[in-house]
Amino acid sequence: MARKKKEKTVKTSGPVKTQENHKVKPYDLGIISRNAKTVIVNAMIETTGQVRFGDGTEVNLTITEKDLIPTSDGKFVEKVVFAGSKRRGVDRRTIHALRNQVLSQNGTEPFEQCYIPQLCRKCPTCWLLGATAMGEGYNIKSRILYGSSYSIEPSELAVQPHSRNMVDEKRHTTAGEAGIHTEEFIKAGVHFPTITILERVVDWEIGVFAHALLENVNQNKYTAASRSQGGVKFTEVDAIGQCIIIDESPIGMFPLPTPKIGADKTNLYEALEVYKDSLDLEKIKEKFEVQCFKVDYGKTDGVEDKTTLLIQVNSSILYKIKCTENEGKLEVFQCVRKEKKDEAEDITKSEEGKPILEHEYKLIQTRYYGERALGYIREKQYEWKSFLETFNSQRWTDTNNEILKRIGPSKAEKASEKGLEKPATKEEPVSGEESD
Numbered sequence: 001m002a003r004k005k006k007e008k009t010v011k012t013s014g015p016v017k018t019q020e021n022h023k024v025k026p027y028d029l030g031i032i033s034r035n036a037k038t039v040i041v042n043a044m045i046e047t048t049g050q051v052r053f054g055d056g057t058e059v060n061l062t063i064t065e066k067d068l069i070p071t072s073d074g075k076f077v078e079k080v081v082f083a084g085s086k087r088r089g090v091d092r093r094t095i096h097a098l099r100n101q102v103l104s105q106n107g108t109e110p111f112e113q114c115y116i117p118q119l120c121r122k123c124p125t126c127w128l129l130g131a132t133a134m135g136e137g138y139n140i141k142s143r144i145l146y147g148s149s150y151s152i153e154p155s156e157l158a159v160q161p162h163s164r165n166m167v168d169e170k171r172h173t174t175a176g177e178a179g180i181h182t183e184e185f186i187k188a189g190v191h192f193p194t195i196t197i198l199e200r201v202v203d204w205e206i207g208v209f210a211h212a213l214l215e216n217v218n219q220n221k222y223t224a225a226s227r228s229q230g231g232v233k234f235t236e237v238d239a240i241g242q243c244i245i246i247d248e249s250p251i252g253m254f255p256l257p258t259p260k261i262g263a264d265k266t267n268l269y270e271a272l273e274v275y276k277d278s279l280d281l282e283k284i285k286e287k288f289e290v291q292c293f294k295v296d297y298g299k300t301d302g303v304e305d306k307t308t309l310l311i312q313v314n315s316s317i318l319y320k321i322k323c324t325e326n327e328g329k330l331e332v333f334q335c336v337r338k339e340k341k342d343e344a345e346d347i348t349k350s351e352e353g354k355p356i357l358e359h360e361y362k363l364i365q366t367r368y369y370g371e372r373a374l375g376y377i378r379e380k381q382y383e384w385k386s387f388l389e390t391f392n393s394q395r396w397t398d399t400n401n402e403i404l405k406r407i408g409p410s411k412a413e414k415a416s417e418k419g420l421e422k423p424a425t426k427e428e429p430v431s432g433e434e435s436d
């Protein structure tokens with residue numbers, strides 16, 4: 001098949017050889033890369049002062065988005081919502097800002113015509129964060145999935161109405177009815193467990209999200225109307241440090257699931273235990289054992305090694321989990337049994353005379369936590385900035401064509417021939433991005 005296609009191109013497009021000589025390698029991009037990974041970023045975000053995430057603005061009352069959550073005893077608990085779409089909208093603005101600034105300094109096309117809601121569907125951020133065509137043409141599905149988060153604390157504890165009195169400067173009285181304004185604020189010390197999934201991404205793409213997360217927390221941008229003292233931070237927890245747990249897998253397989261807090265849970269202490277347990281080898285051991293695996297600690301020179309777990313079924317090892325506490329990471333290896341040409345010859349015997357099959361370990365999941373996780377996202381943020389600083393427009397155009405060629409030519413090519421040049425595309429709104 002592939003050969004046939006190649007012949008066809010040679011016939012129709014003439015001097016392919018010279019073209020090939022000048023061809024620059026396309027950019028590495030998750031959707032077309034063999035090195036794409038899946039990353040799960042789990043972070044507990046905490047308010048540090050009065051903040052508002054914003055839902056709708058009525059004349060007098062600014063409502064904080066809330067939901068009723070059923071509890072196991074048949075009742076309900078009301079929680080504050082930190083919507084994923086809100087987080088996504090704020091992140092995208094921050095991402096566009098850096099893209100435009102660095103690219104214009106770099107002297108290349110800054111994609112300034114691509115902004116919410118008029119997304120261009122051909123720039124690096126559109127291919128990562130998605131863009132929708134309302135009429136003709138192709139849609140890009142976002143590879144960064146933002147989950148909505150419920151506060152740990154019930155809204156009766158987390159939210160406070162706040163009356164504001166606008167004083168008439170001359171008369172020193174309340175400036176009429178419009179001067180009285182009631183707002184709802186989320187108090188300080190309210191916790192939101194957030195999860196974001198980055199599907200099929202390469203390092204600079206991880207950095208796009210990393211930049212947004214770091215800077216939006218740092219600069220309090222997630223809050224719509226933060227008061228002077230308002231803002232957010234990563235919760236700090238004993239034994240973890242900053243409450244961030246990042247899982248990375250080269251194949252999108254995670255034997256250690258990311259810690260999740262039930263929406264009906266209202267106890268912060270218990271919630272933080274869930275995070276701690278996800279890093280504790282003893283607890284991990286128990287979890288695999290209740291799933292009917294046999295789990296042993298590893299051995300070095302006959303001595304039990306408490307930093308390694310071996311997950312087994314029928315005395316063969318499936319996974320090895322290694323914890324390097326002072327490096328802030330856990331590694332999960334899959335045991336891959338090697339195929340042998342001559343089984344009888346190759347099998348070595350253990351001390352008890354049992355055969356030991358040849359095998360090797362393949363890293364399939366790395367879990368970074370605390371300060372190390374923060375270091376991971378900071379390092380990726382640098383990758384994204386470097387990507388922009390060395391950005392080459394021609395090379396990007398080639399990459400763009402390569403993507404369009406690979407993602408179903410009929411739809412995409414049609415769109416790139418007609419749709420993208422039409423000014424009409426500029427008016428196509430993109431749903432799902434929320435403004436603050």
Ligand SMILES: [Zn+2]
Binds near residue numbers: 115122123
């Ligand atoms: Zn774009």
